Amino acid sequence: MREDDSNWFSRWEEQLPPPEELMPLSQTLITPDLAIAFDIRNNPNPPTIPPPQQQQQQPPPSSLPSSTDFADSTELTSGTAGEEPARTLKRPRLVWTPQLHKRFVDAVAHLGIKNAVPKTIMQLMSVDGLTRENVASHLQKYRLYLKRMQGISSGGGGGASGGGSASVNDAATDHLFASSPVPPHFLHPVARPNSDHFMPFVPVPAIHHQQQMAAAQYHRPVGHFGSPPNGHFDNPFLSRQQHHQQQNQHQHQQQLHRIGAQVHHNTLGGGGGGYVEDMESANASGGRKVLTLFPTGDD
DNA sequence: TAATGAATAT
């Protein structure tokens, strides 16, 4: 028994975290600013602090608001945003889209609750830009969600204080979680110390053809309200990086080619009533950068 | 040490 395909599942774990395949960070994939904002660990290059350059992706492929001409085309120095402490940059908040969550659940399902730890999940998801902290935070919430489901079904009085009526899981608490099917074995401890192998779950199969993105910029921050009753989300997914080195391309804003994430400026305030998403508004006290990561284009 | 999980902060 050396190379039997029969026990490939026995060693699938070793195949999971390939060497550099998983952690090469997408520095070449995403925009430089983004890479920096992401604090790549692979980059032992702390010094050389890049200037607080805030570039915005120009979405309008062919349409320009035209009209209204502005003298200063440079970004506006919005008070707080204008000055950056240089070091210690913070990345925008990660937005867990249904697809991203799908991968998350998928990874956890294949890993099993046992091994479902942030680090492993993160590696399995193979989503560039995703950090262990991101997964950890989401995992925490996900566990609460699972616990909640168990509690409501078991009748018991487990009553959590607050009288949260969790009778039917359709409330606004489920939001994202309701979008993805929860594996059955999640609800109860799978006592299977021996047969706990399902499938290697290809981390990142293969990127299909080139992604045809363009007007994806207007990704509407579906506030989780419009859950897809039966349709899919139309998100401009972007898959993990690929080793496709093509130098033929001229150096011309290739930003529209392969971007691992998109940054949105969400203006949100306590009383801000406008739900209109505008990425141009960098209000001093309100500019909230949101990063929308896209899972590999597979579902 | 580094990672995890829960608590806490934004």
Added chain:
DNA sequence: CATATTCATT
């Protein structure tokens, strides 16, 4: 409320 960040254990 959804994430981020901090903190105590391991």
